Amino acid sequence: MIEVNELTKRYGAKTAVDRLSFTVRPGRVTGFLGPNGAGKTSTLRVLLGLDAPTSGTATVGGVRFRDHPRGLHHAGALLDAGHVHGGRTARAHLAALARSNGIAARRVAEVLEEVGLADAARRRVGGFSLGMRQRLGIATALLGDPPVLIFDEPVNGMDPEGVLWVRRLFRRLAAEGRTVFLSSHLMSEMEQTADDLVVIGQGRLITAESVRDFAARGTRLSVTVVTPRPTELTAVLTTAGATVEPGDGPGDGPEAASGAAATLTVTGLPADRIAALAFEHRVLLHELTTRAATLEEAFMELTADSVEYLAGETR
Amino acid sequence: MTTRRTTPPTAVPPARFGDLVAAEWIKIRSLRSTPWTLALVALVVIGSSVAAAVADYQRFPHYSPEARREHAFSLHDAFPAEGYMCLMLAAGCIGAITVTSEYGTGLIRTTTVAVPARGAMLAAKAVVTAALWSVVGAVVATGSFVVSQAILDGRDAAITLDHSGAVRALVASALLAPVCALLGLGLGALIRHSATTMVTTTFTLLMLPLFFSTEKQWSAAIRNGMVDSSWRRLTMDWVPSQADSLVPLHTATISGSWTVYALWPLIAVALALIVVRRRDV
Numbered sequence: 001m002i003e004v005n006e007l008t009k010r011y012g013a014k015t016a017v018d019r020l021s022f023t024v025r026p027g028r029v030t031g032f033l034g035p036n037g038a039g040k041t042s043t044l045r046v047l048l049g050l051d052a053p054t055s056g057t058a059t060v061g062g063v064r065f066r067d068h069p070r071g072l073h074h075a076g077a078l079l080d081a082g083h084v085h086g087g088r089t090a091r092a093h094l095a096a097l098a099r100s101n102g103i104a105a106r107r108v109a110e111v112l113e114e115v116g117l118a119d120a121a122r123r124r125v126g127g128f129s130l131g132m133r134q135r136l137g138i139a140t141a142l143l144g145d146p147p148v149l150i151f152d153e154p155v156n157g158m159d160p161e162g163v164l165w166v167r168r169l170f171r172r173l174a175a176e177g178r179t180v181f182l183s184s185h186l187m188s189e190m191e192q193t194a195d196d197l198v199v200i201g202q203g204r205l206i207t208a209e210s211v212r213d214f215a216a217r218g219t220r221l222s223v224t225v226v227t228p229r230p231t232e233l234t235a236v237l238t239t240a241g242a243t244v245e246p247g248d249g250p251g252d253g254p255e256a257a258s259g260a261a262a263t264l265t266v267t268g269l270p271a272d273r274i275a276a277l278a279f280e281h282r283v284l285l286h287e288l289t290t291r292a293a294t295l296e297e298a299f300m301e302l303t304a305d306s307v308e309y310l311a312g313e314t315r
Numbered sequence: 316m317t318t319r320r321t322t323p324p325t326a327v328p329p330a331r332f333g334d335l336v337a338a339e340w341i342k343i344r345s346l347r348s349t350p351w352t353l354a355l356v357a358l359v360v361i362g363s364s365v366a367a368a369v370a371d372y373q374r375f376p377h378y379s380p381e382a383r384r385e386h387a388f389s390l391h392d393a394f395p396a397e398g399y400m401c402l403m404l405a406a407g408c409i410g411a412i413t414v415t416s417e418y419g420t421g422l423i424r425t426t427t428v429a430v431p432a433r434g435a436m437l438a439a440k441a442v443v444t445a446a447l448w449s450v451v452g453a454v455v456a457t458g459s460f461v462v463s464q465a466i467l468d469g470r471d472a473a474i475t476l477d478h479s480g481a482v483r484a485l486v487a488s489a490l491l492a493p494v495c496a497l498l499g500l501g502l503g504a505l506i507r508h509s510a511t512t513m514v515t516t517t518f519t520l521l522m523l524p525l526f527f528s529t530e531k532q533w534s535a536a537i538r539n540g541m542v543d544s545s546w547r548r549l550t551m552d553w554v555p556s557q558a559d560s561l562v563p564l565h566t567a568t569i570s571g572s573w574t575v576y577a578l579w580p581l582i583a584v585a586l587a588l589i590v591v592r593r594r595d596v
Contacts, residue, residue, distance in 0.1 A: 045424075045595075045596075048427075048428050049427070049431045050424055050427055050428070050595060050596040051595040051596070052593075052595060065428075065431055066431045067431070068431050068432075069330035069430075069431065069432045070328075070330045070429070070430055070431070071427075071428050071429050071431050072428075072429050073327045073328075074327075075428070077428050079425075079428075080421060080424070082420070083420065083421035083422055083423075083424050083425045084422055084425065085342075085346075085420050085422050086420070087346050087347060087348065088342070092341060092342075093345075095341050096338045096339075096341040096342045096345070097338070097425070097426070097429045099334055099337050099338040099341055100334055100335050100337075100426075100429055100430050100436075101328070101334070101429055101430070102328035102329065102331060102334045103328070140425060140429075
């Protein structure tokens with residue numbers, strides 16, 4: 001169980017986390033989402049006792065993490081796969097961490113086996129690929145067999161096989177009753193893995209709900225229409241109360257300019273009403289498709305206002 | 316909430332300081348550079364004693380009967396300043412690296428999640444550093460003494476530990492290593508940045524004493540408070556006499572020099588222990 005209550009963290013004049021509250025439950029995989037710079041890593045750093053909160057509280061298993069003399073039995077974490085000394089072997093790195101927490105040396109071999117690094121145990125970490133370092137970081141998190149696991153962008157640099165493995169691992173850890181908290185800036189990643197979502201932007205909570213609820217709320221229906229007479233149809237549909245935007249699709253560009261079919265994205269009217277109106281006004285339709293917004297789009301829409309760094313001009 | 320964990324979490328072992336010391340020892344031992352660096356340091360320092368002893372061996376026939384009889388150079392050959400300044404440099408910088416390399420690589424965050432008790436972790440590092448460099452210092456100082464006196468024995472100019480001040484010089488030279496290593500470790504934890512820590516440690520240990528002289532009382536007080544000056548005082552088997560000097564001399568006392576030896580590492584580590592608890596990692 002992770003509880004964050006009215007948490008604020010400022011670095012100088014910059015407020016990274018702003019009165020953030022949420023709860024992460026055991027037995028489930030919870031995704032922690034937000035655009036780059038939303039405050040995800042800052043929240044995790046406070047949660048793990050690395051940074052002191054400016055105000056508010058963050059607890060793991062009901063205790064401020066800093067109050068544990070040893071941490072590995074209470075939470076395992078992978079914040080950044082690069083947080084290792086390249087001169088040590090994978091085994092030595094884990095052996096030192098295990099020893100500091102009074103964990104038996106045989107546990108090192110077990111976790112190396114579990115993450116698929118048994119053959120690389122005696123190799124220096126400096127020569128590891130990013131994917132291998134991620135696996136080593138996950139091995140570190142598993143060392144103390146903790147009830148809470150926290151991973152910051154765990155699939156970065158992993159090959160497709162690694163991504164599949166890691167998803168299955170997270171599902172299994174949650175099924176064992178552990179609290180699994182994953183941060184990512186990609187919704188598509190969470191769609192595959194998470195049960196619950198905590199979405200933040202500019203340090204503030206945007207929403208905390210199950211993936212199912214999030215998806216249901218986010219499915220705004222739109223209809224894609226392809227017609228050779230876009231101007232006329234736009235006028236008809238707008239009069240009927242719909243919002244019509246030029247869509248991107250076949251028929252855009254040079255073809256559209258020469259009077260060929262153009263694509264329109266229509267919201268506010270269902271497909272059957274659009275078909276009826278077009279029939280009434282004798283406008284030919286080439287295509288009529290209903291689209292449900294994906295989770296990714298719902299996420300983009302939710303966080304659009306809080307995206308810190310936008311490419312190109314500002315909105 | 317139907318899938319709540321059925322088995323209780325594994326029994327949490329007690330937090331033992333000894334485990335932290337063992338973990339820090341694994342960290343030091345598992346770096347390939349450690350044995351090589353220490354061997355090189357020993358070679359350079361003992362080599363400097365060999366060079367000093369050989370030089371006096373060759374000049375011996377030209378020395379006055381008085382100098383020959385009093386063995387005025389024998390103890391100095393065992394602990395020549397150039398070699399022991401190298402030891403100060405190496406111990407100070409390597410002591411600093413044990414901390415700054417963790418900050419530089421980000422390993423400190425992994426370590427702090429494993430051991431949220433940051434003070435205990437730094438204290439364990441200090442214990443391991445002190446122990447390791449005490450052993451290195453003892454080996455190097457004993458080696459310097461034995462090898463240099465073996466060479467001087469060829470002129471019947473060797474001294475033994477019965478010689479006045481010889482044991483003190485041996486102990487002070489051995490302890491020079493942990494004193495400097497702990498100072499470096501403390502500065503490393505305070506500064507965190509490797510290059511800046513190296514420069515600061517080197518400046519404090521080797522350059523700073525040069526800014527002060529023994530002529531003026533205030534200046535001498537500062538100079539005598541330096542690790543380098545204290546080591547020089549503790550390895551002297553003669554005291555410069557005011558009667559022979561044209562300028563006033565404010566020579567450090569033996570007990571004062573031992574105090575300086577103790578205070579520098581204590582203050583550096585104590586400050587570091589206070590600061591690591593307060594700062595974000």
